[in-house]
Structure formats: structure tokens, C-alpha cells
Amino acid sequence: MRKNRLLLLLLFIVPFLLLTIFFYVPMITVFINGFSKEGLKAVLTDNYCRSICLFSLKQGVLSTLLSAAIGFPGAYILARYTFRGKGFLKALITVPYVLPPIAAVLGIVLLIGNNGIINRALMALSGAEQPPLHLLYSLKAILIAHTFYNIPFFIRFVYPVWENIPASMYEAGKSLGAGRWRLFRTVTCPWLLCAIIAACALIFVLCFMSFSIVLVLGGNPQYSTMEVEIYKLARTTSNITKACALGGLESLISLLFISLYTAAGHQQSSYPLPSGKHGTVPAKKLSMHHFPALIYIVFLLIYVAMPMVTIALNSFTGKSGWNKENGLTLKWYKAFAQPNMYNPVFNTLFIAIFTVICAIVLSIIISAVISRWPKGSFLIQIFFFASLGISSILLSLGFMLTISNLGFRPNGKLLLIAVHTAAVLPFTIKAISLFYSRINRRCIECAQSLGAKQLRILWTVKLPMIKNGIFTAGIFAFAVSAGEVNGALMLAPEGFTTMPVAIYRLIGAYRFYQACAMGTVLLLICIAAFYAIDRLGEINL
Amino acid sequence: MKLKLENIKMSYPGKFTLNADLELNQGEFHTFLGPSGCGKTTLLRIIAGFNTPDSGRIYLDGKDITDLPPEKRNISIVFQDYALFPNMNVEKNIGYGPETRHWPKDKIKTRTSELLEAVELPDYGKRKPDTLSGGEKQRVALARAIAVNPDLLLLDEPLSAADEKLKGALKAQIVETHRKNHLTTIYVTHDQEEAMTLSDRISVFRKGNIECTGTPQEIYFQPKTLYTAKFIGQSNILKGKVLNIGELVEVECQNQIFKVQNRSYQCSAGDMVTLFFRPECCTASQGKEENILLGKTAERTFYGSRYTCSVKTACGIIKVYDTYPFQLQGADCQLAVRPENIILFQ
Ligand SMILES: Nc1ncnc2c1ncn2[C@@H]1O[C@H](COP(=O)(O)OP(=O)(O)OP(=O)(O)O)[C@@H](O)[C@H]1O
Ligand SMILES: [Mg+2]
Numbered sequence: 068m069r070k071n072r073l074l075l076l077l078l079f080i081v082p083f084l085l086l087t088i089f090f091y092v093p094m095i096t097v098f099i100n101g102f103s104k105e106g107l108k109a110v111l112t113d114n115y116c117r118s119i120c121l122f123s124l125k126q127g128v129l130s131t132l133l134s135a136a137i138g139f140p141g142a143y144i145l146a147r148y149t150f151r152g153k154g155f156l157k158a159l160i161t162v163p164y165v166l167p168p169i170a171a172v173l174g175i176v177l178l179i180g181n182n183g184i185i186n187r188a189l190m191a192l193s194g195a196e197q198p199p200l201h202l203l204y205s206l207k208a209i210l211i212a213h214t215f216y217n218i219p220f221f222i223r224f225v226y227p228v229w230e231n232i233p234a235s236m237y238e239a240g241k242s243l244g245a246g247r248w249r250l251f252r253t254v255t256c257p258w259l260l261c262a263i264i265a266a267c268a269l270i271f272v273l274c275f276m277s278f279s280i281v282l283v284l285g286g287n288p289q290y291s292t293m294e295v296e297i298y299k300l301a302r303t304t305s306n307i308t309k310a311c312a313l314g315g316l317e318s319l320i321s322l323l324f325i326s327l328y329t330a331a332g333h334q335q336s337s338y339p340l341p342s343g344k345h346g347t348v349p350a351k352k353l354s355m356h357h358f359p360a361l362i363y364i365v366f367l368l369i370y371v372a373m374p375m376v377t378i379a380l381n382s383f384t385g386k387s388g389w390n391k392e393n394g395l396t397l398k399w400y401k402a403f404a405q406p407n408m409y410n411p412v413f414n415t416l417f418i419a420i421f422t423v424i425c426a427i428v429l430s431i432i433i434s435a436v437i438s439r440w441p442k443g444s445f446l447i448q449i450f451f452f453a454s455l456g457i458s459s460i461l462l463s464l465g466f467m468l469t470i471s472n473l474g475f476r477p478n479g480k481l482l483l484i485a486v487h488t489a490a491v492l493p494f495t496i497k498a499i500s501l502f503y504s505r506i507n508r509r510c511i512e513c514a515q516s517l518g519a520k521q522l523r524i525l526w527t528v529k530l531p532m533i534k535n536g537i538f539t540a541g542i543f544a545f546a547v548s549a550g551e552v553n554g555a556l557m558l559a560p561e562g563f564t565t566m567p568v569a570i571y572r573l574i575g576a577y578r579f580y581q582a583c584a585m586g587t588v589l590l591l592i593c594i595a596a597f598y599a600i601d602r603l604g605e606i607n608l
Numbered sequence: 609m610k611l612k613l614e615n616i617k618m619s620y621p622g623k624f625t626l627n628a629d630l631e632l633n634q635g636e637f638h639t640f641l642g643p644s645g646c647g648k649t650t651l652l653r654i655i656a657g658f659n660t661p662d663s664g665r666i667y668l669d670g671k672d673i674t675d676l677p678p679e680k681r682n683i684s685i686v687f688q689d690y691a692l693f694p695n696m697n698v699e700k701n702i703g704y705g706p707e708t709r710h711w712p713k714d715k716i717k718t719r720t721s722e723l724l725e726a727v728e729l730p731d732y733g734k735r736k737p738d739t740l741s742g743g744e745k746q747r748v749a750l751a752r753a754i755a756v757n758p759d760l761l762l763l764d765e766p767l768s769a770a771d772e773k774l775k776g777a778l779k780a781q782i783v784e785t786h787r788k789n790h791l792t793t794i795y796v797t798h799d800q801e802e803a804m805t806l807s808d809r810i811s812v813f814r815k816g817n818i819e820c821t822g823t824p825q826e827i828y829f830q831p832k833t834l835y836t837a838k839f840i841g842q843s844n845i846l847k848g849k850v851l852n853i854g855e856l857v858e859v860e861c862q863n864q865i866f867k868v869q870n871r872s873y874q875c876s877a878g879d880m881v882t883l884f885f886r887p888e889c890c891t892a893s894q895g896k897e898e899n900i901l902l903g904k905t906a907e908r909t910f911y912g913s914r915y916t917c918s919v920k921t922a923c924g925i926i927k928v929y930d931t932y933p934f935q936l937q938g939a940d941c942q943l944a945v946r947p948e949n950i951i952l953f954q
Binding site: 520 | 683687
């Protein structure tokens with residue numbers, strides 16, 4: 068017993084040290100730099116900086132409110148109605164979970180750009196000479212991209228809670244004479260409040276820290292956010308202190324909202340679950356009378372599917388640049404025979420696979436420690452979950468700072484894997500420790516009394532029992548790593564391009580069709596990963 | 609194998625402390641009996657090696673195993689929830705111990721099928737645990753535990769999840785297993801009937817201590833402490849004062865004199881004592897016996913196989929198992945209790 072505990076403690080030192088070296092040291096360097104007098108002064112006295120901070124908040128708030136407002140009816144429909152294709156709709160709204168933002172950006176550019184599908188369709192219909200819609204490079208474009216991600220996110224977050232409001236609550240209300248509106252106000256709304264707050268807090272953080280969407284779709288310096296500004300400052304190394312200060316400020320704000328998310332989520336999880344056969348309100352069949360709902364569903368389908376469909380279709384289109392020879396072709400896929408196309412695929416897989424391995428091994432060890440030492444689990448969680456509120460740009464910046472102090476340059480791929488691992492660790496720990504905590508301790512004891520040593524128990528009993536958690540975590544880590552741009556732009560060594568970065572560069576070079584082929588491959592890889600998750604169990608974010 | 613627990617002590621932070629001193633014979637079926645929270649599981653886990661005692665030694669067949677980890681003790685355990693490995697089928701579950709010990713493949717195979725035969729689940733080898741009923745799981749768990757021929761078999765409330773009817777069949781299975789394999793077995797329960805029917809000897813637990821140990825007959829008819837007497841079965845308990853000590857002890861209770869067989873009690877005249885006897889020891893009096901009590905029948909409760917009847921006497925309510933004369937409520941009746949059936953507690 069005691070020996071095992073010692074062994075576990077020794078094992079625990081590994082993730083502890085790794086996280087200290089690869090997360091806390093760089094982050095503390097950033098914060099020391101940022102929260103210095105000069106840093107704060109540089110940010111607070113600079114009008115441009117102030118406007119960027121305000122714009123970050125503004126676009127975050129607007130994106131959140133829009134997503135919640137548009138998503139709310141969707142949550143209602145999914146919770147209370149059944150219809151043909153509901154399964155498909157549910158699957159579709161899970162796709163944005165793993166769709167790399169750069170791919171979404173590409174789809175949206177091709178949709179709403181001046182020469183995009185929508186403008187061309189409008190021009191063809193009205194006979195106008197000029198594109199009627201000028202959406203790109205504005206707040207509107209950013210909002211479109213953010214709502215594309217977060218309407219589905221909101222729906223997926225809220226509808227299960229809505230569905231699970233115990234029917235007895237409504238029955239009690241009805242028996243006391245409450246009408247539909249009163250029931251909605253007095254039962255449904257209070258019940259959903261925590262879930263909505265939690266969803267909004269998380270959406271805000273995601274939008275507030277979003278990078279590639281703002282980088283490409285904002286375009287104009289006036290539509291820049293803190294995250295993008297940190298990247299620009301860091302890349303030109305013009306004013307590192309200012310970048311650090313901005314990053315510190317950004318982290319503070321997101322940590323604030325993450326604690327709001329945690330608190331609301333915690334409150335929500337204390338609500339009772341419905342039980343028994345008549346536990347939940349039965350779903351009604353959607354019919355032609357409910358045509359607003361039907362319209363909504365069609366709208367949602369189009370809104371979510373369009374960017375992806377656009378990428379996929381365009382990747383088979385023969386047109387390149389702005390000349391107009393149309394026709395179906397596979398030439399963009401044939402280009403994958405070239406190293407500049409296939410290398411990014413291998414690089415992405417390389418980084419993603421190592422990220423998965425690191426994240427899983429660390430998460431298993433940490434889950435084991437949490438399960439053995441429940442009293443300390445709170446501290447451990449805080450220690451390992453801190454990376455939730457930290458963007459990878461900031462972490463990359465931290466690495467660059469520490470490295471410049473070190474005097475030698477560690478392998479950029481290693482750093483990239485470290486950044487990706489730190490980013491996914493909170494989620495993978497959560498997925499694995501969820502299963503780990505469900506392991507029946509008496510099974511382990513039975514195995515022990517039958518003569519099995521720790522290693523054999525791990526291999527034959529524990530790992531098979533947390534298998535689903537490992538798969539979920541692994542696939543999540545894979546998808547995040549495969550879609551990540553920020554760290555890859557900052558840290559990757561010369562000539563080492565990942566798929567998202569390649570897409571970013573192809574967009575910048577106006578080689579949209581080649582970008583689409585790359586995007587389609589990336590999308591397929593991520594969807595395959597996500598399909599596997601859905602088969603293996605839900606992620607509980 | 610012989611098991612010896614010597615001065616085992618263990619406390620949990622808080623108030624609970626366990627003290628145990630116990631010796632088990634080779635092949636004995638021993639039961640830990642006691643109310644919830646009295647430390648039965650804790651002691652079982654100490655024996656299995658999952659809990660470390662603060663002090664004391666454990667000997668298995670004369671060998672000190674106190675410091676051995678569970679996997680080196682060769683002690684098998686069956687838990688209340690069976691704890692079958694959900695990721696393995698029945699065959700793999702049963703073969704887990706032998707495989708761990710690197711038995712040859714064909715030997716594992718014969719052992720597994722032999723055990724499946726023995727627990728009457730011959731065609732269940734390929735089934736996963738979650739497709740089994742509670743009773744089937746219990747039998748697989750039992751087979752898994754004995755597959756390695758353990759030196760000691762521990763069973764922690766293995767029947768508490770089964771319904772009445774299934775319990776009978778499973779009990780028979782456990783007895784059969786024990787008899788066939790001559791396994792020294794410790795069985796934990798808070799069900800006295802299970803304890804009575806299965807055990808060679810019973811240890812009655814009270815708040816972390818072993819109150820007394822003995823055969824079911826000893827525990828039932830000659831309990832060493834009042835707690836044991838009250839804990840098991842129905843009892844009549846009266847307070848009285850010792851008048852006279854001889855071959856029979858005379859005790860006065862509300863003007864009624866009881867003559868009690870002297871089991872070398874350490875008491876003297878004038879001491880206050882407690883008298884104890886079982887309801888079934890009260891018989892209808894013929895008028896000539898010792899210890900005749902007069903009373904009226906008060907309440908009768910139907911228990912299926914018998915009635916329990918309360919008789920109001922001068923020394924209080926006496927519980928009696930119904931026999932012919934007391935059928936009418938309020939009828940006069942005469943009871944007799946033989947001196948050897950009464951026990952005194954100080
Ligand atoms: N890990 C623990 N930490 C602290 N106290 C514990 C722990 N395990 C058990 N206890 C306490 O020790 C006492 C004995 O528990 P134990 O499980 O041995 O009782 P038991 O006789 O098996 O009861 P039951 O019949 O309910 O299974 C209880 O008061 C319990 O609360
Ligand atoms: Mg117990």
C-alpha cells in the first residue's frame with residue numbers, strides 16, 4: 068500500500084514538473100513582464116490599445132448575445148419536439164466543435180466575400196454590376212463566424228438541460244393553476260438560468276480569445292482584438308512588454324468568466340435529474356402547423372452546413388485565381404503529390420499524434436492521483452486547469468521570452484507539442500478522470516487478492532475500464548491540435564508548416580481552391596475523429 | 609488453513625476503533641455477525657491486506673502475513689457487489705487468478721470449465737458480466753475467488769442483494785463450495801438466520817469489538833453477554849435480586865422466585881442481576897415444575913409458522929411461542945421455565 072503510494076507520488080512529479088516548465092515558467096515570465104509598471108503604462112496610456120481592448124469586449128459580448136438569442140429557439144425545438152432528421156441535425160451541430168477555425172474562415176470568405184457565392188448569386192439575380200454586400204473585413208464578418216460556431220454550441224449546451232427538466236415541476240405548476248406563459252416564466256426560465264449563464268460565459272471566453280477568425284476576417288487594424296494584437300506585437304518583436312501586458316489583461320478577463328462558467332455549471336449540476344418512466348416531458352411531433360420551427364430548422368441547417376459545404380464543393384472546382392474556366396476537377400487533390408501539400412498533412416499528424424500521447428499519459432497519471440487523494444483533487448485541478456484561461460498565443464509568447472533568456476533554442480516542434488498539450492490538458496483530464504472515478508475500487512482489490520501486481524492491474528483492469536475516456540480525450544486532443552493555428556504560427560521551426568497554417572497562407576495568397584482542398588482534408592480528418600467520439604460516449608465539457 | 613489474529617487494532621480518524629483477537633481452525637466456516645457499522649468489513653479488509661492495522665499481527669498457518677501485500681497472501685475475497693471485471697467475459701473473470709499465476713493454458717481451461725460446472729453455469733463462459741442476473745454474478749464471483757485454491761476465502765455480505773428465494777439457492781451453493789474444497793471461510797453478514805444456518809462458529813461484533821465467539825448453539829442458548837443475547841433471536845429479560853446461592857441460584861423478581869442453574873456465577877446474595885430466557889423455553893406448565901408463572905395472554909401475532917404471544921405476569925410481559933393452551937386472548941395460563949434454560953447476567 069505505502070509503496071504504491073510512493074510510486075504514484077513519484078509518477079505525479081512528472082506531470083507536475085512538465086507543467087511547471089512548459090506552462091508556469093513561461094506564463095509567469097509573461098505576467099512579470101506584463102504586470103510591470105512599463106507594461107501597464109504602455110497599455111493604459113495608448114489610445115489604440117484601449118480601443119482594441121474595448122473592441123475585444125464588444126465583439127465578445129455581441130457574439131455571445133447573438134448566439135444565445137438565435138440558439139435559444141433551437142434549444143427549445145430540440146428539447147421539446149421530435150421530427151425526421153433530428154438525429155442528423157444533432158450530429159450536424161456537433162461538427163463545429165471540431166471544425167478548425169481557419170477552415171470555417173475559409174468557408175465564410177468564399178461565401179460572403181465580394182466575389183463570394185452569395186454576392187455572385189445576388190448579382191446574377193438583380194443584374195447589378197457591383198457586389199451588393201460588403202461583409203468581409205468588418206465586425207459583421209467576425210460576428211457571422213462566431214455565431215456559426217456558437218449557435219450550435221449554445222444549443223448543444225442548453226437543450227439537454229431543457230429536456231431534463233422533471234415533468235413533475237410542470238405538473239405541480241399546472242395543478243396549481245399556472246398557464247403556459249407562467250410555467251415558462253416560473254419553471255423553465257429559472258431552471259435554465261444556470262445553464263444559460265454557463266454557456267454564455269464559455270462562449271464569451273471563446274469569442275474573446277478567438278484568433279484566426281479575427282486575424283483574417285477582421286482585416287482592418289480597427290477590427291483587431293487583444294489576441295491578434297499580441298500576435299502582431301510578438302511577431303514583429305516590436306514591443307514585447309506591451310504584448311505581455313495585453314496578454315495579462317486578457318487572461319484576467321477570461322479567468323473571470325471561466326470562474327463564472329465553473330460556478331454556474333456547478334450550481335446546475337446540483338439540480339435533480341428526472342427519474343422514472345414519466346420523468347420528463349414527452350417530446351411532441353413537429354408538424355406543418357409549427358412552420359416557424361420548420362423555418363428555423365432549415366435556417367440552422369443552412370447556416371451551419373454552408374461554410375463546410377462551400378469548402379468541399381470548391382475543392383472540386385477548376386477555377387483558380389479570378390479567371391473563369393469552370394468545371395469539376397481533381398487537380399487540387401492531385402497537388403497533394405507535391406511536398407508543399409503533403410508535408411503539412413504529415414506535420415499536422417505528427418504534432419497531433421504526439422500531443423495525444425502526451426495528453427493521455429499525463430491525464431491518466433493525474434486522474435490516478437485525483438482518485439487516490441480526493442482531498443487534494445481541488446488543488447490539483449486548479450493547478451492543471453489553469454491553462455483554460457490562457458491562449459496559446461500567450462503561452463507561445465512566454466516560450467519565446469524564456470528561450471531568449473536561456474540562450475539556446477529548443478526544438479520548435481517540441482514546444483508546439485507542449486503548447487497543444489497544455490491547451491487540451493484540462494479537457495483530457497476531465498474526460499479521463501470522469502471514467503477513472505467510476506472504476507469500482509473493489510474490482511481492483513479483487514484483482515489484487517487474486518495475485519495481480521500493480522502493472523498487471525493497470526493493463527488488464529484499469530485501462531480497459533477507462534478506455535472510453537481515453538478515446539474521447541485522445542480524439543478531442545487530436546482535433547484541437549490538428550486545427551490549431553496560433554501556436555503553429557509562432558513556434559513552428561522554419562519550413563515546418565501544419566495544415567491550418569498552410570490554409571492560412573493559401574488564403575493570404577488568394578489560392579482559395581487549393582486552400583479548399585487542404586481544408587476539406589483537414590475537415591475530413593476532424594469529422595472522422597469526432598464521429599469516433601460520438602460512438603464512444605459524450606464529451607462532458 | 610489456520611488463521612490467527614493477535615491483538616489487531618485499527619482506528620479511523622474520528623471515533624471508530626477496531627480491536628480483534630481471534631483464532632480460526634482449518635476448514636472452519638466462520639461468520640462475523642453484527643449491526644451495520646460495527647467494523648466487520650474493516651476487519652475483513654485487514655485480513656485481506658487492503659487495510660493496514662495500527663498494531664497486532666496476522667498469522668496464516670503459523671506464518672506472519674501482516675506485512676505482505678494483498679497480492680502475496682493467497683486470500684480470495686467476494687464483495688457484496690461482486691466486483692466482476694466488466695471488461696472480461698465470465699471465463700476470463702474466473703481465469704484471472706490462474707492466469708496471474710502463469711498456469712499453463714490448458715490447465716486454466718479445465719479449471720474454468722470445472723468451476724462453471726460446479727456453480728451450475730456451464731454455458732456462460734462467453735457472457736459479459738452485465739448480461740448476468742444478480743444470482744449468476746454472485747456465483748461467478750464465487751468461482752473466480754476459489755479458482756486459485758486460496759488459503760482463505762472471505763465473503764462480505766454476498767447475499768444481501770439477493771431476494772429471499774434466491775438466497776436459499778445461493779446459500780446452498782456456498783455451503784457446497786465450502787464442503788467440497790475444505791476452505792477456511794469467513795462470512796460477513798448482519799442477518800442472524802444466515803449466520804445460524806451456515807456457520808461452524810460465529811463472532812458477534814459490537815462497536816469495533818468482538819463481543820463473543822462460539823458455535824451457533826452456544827451463541828443462541830448460552831450467550832456470554834447480554835448484548836449477544838439481545839442481538840440474536842427473541843428474548844425475555846427480567847431484573848431481579850439474588851437471594852440464595854447453591855446448586856441452584858434463587859433470584860427474586862417482583863415476588864416471584866426463579867430457580868436458575870448455577871453456571872459458577874461470581875455473584876453473592878443481594879446482588880442485582882438480569883435474567884434471560886428464550887420464548888421457546890417457556891412451556892405450558894403441568895403444575896409440578898420449577899419456576900411456574902401465572903398470567904393472562906395479552907397479544908398474539910401471527911408469523912406464518914407460529915404465533916408469538918405476550919403473557920402478562922406479575923414480573924412483566926413474557927414472550928412465548930404459542931402452544932395449545934393460550935389460544936384465547938385474555939385466557940388464564942400457567943408457564944414453566946426450566947432452571948437450565950435461564951441465564952444470569954450481572
Ligand atoms: N475509510 C474510512 N474512513 C473513516 N471511517 C471509516 C472508513 N471506512 C469505514 N469507516 C467507519 O468505520 C466503521 C466500521 O465500518 P465497516 O464498514 O467496517 O462496518 P460494517 O460492520 O462492515 O458495516 P456494514 O454492515 O454497514 O457493512 C463505521 O463507523 C464507518 O463509518
Ligand atoms: Mg460492511
